[in-house]
Amino acid sequence: MSLSNTPFERLRRKFDDSGLECGQCGNRETNGGWRVTTTGSRVHYQFVCPACRAVETKEMRLHSNR
Numbered sequence: 001m002s003l004s005n006t007p008f009e010r011l012r013r014k015f016d017d018s019g020l021e022c023g024q025c026g027n028r029e030t031n032g033g034w035r036v037t038t039t040g041s042r043v044h045y046q047f048v049c050p051a052c053r054a055v056e057t058k059e060m061r062l063h064s065n066r
């Protein structure tokens with residue numbers, strides 16, 4: 001399965017662009033490190049802060065574009 005031109009990748013780029021600030025220690029991690037899992041129409045993003053090991057999660061719903 002290719003993720004090169006999918007909503008996943010676009011969302012990922014959006015996160016990469018804005019960066020992620022750790023809610024626990026304020027560390028800004030821009031090197032990625034998102035783990036993306038999907039369950040049908042939802043996408044879960046999980047990020048583990050390398051500094052304090054806090055776990056950030058986001059959930060997105062995919063909109064079918066038709």
Ligand SMILES: [Zn+2]
Nearest residue numbers: 022025049052
């Ligand atoms: Zn942190």
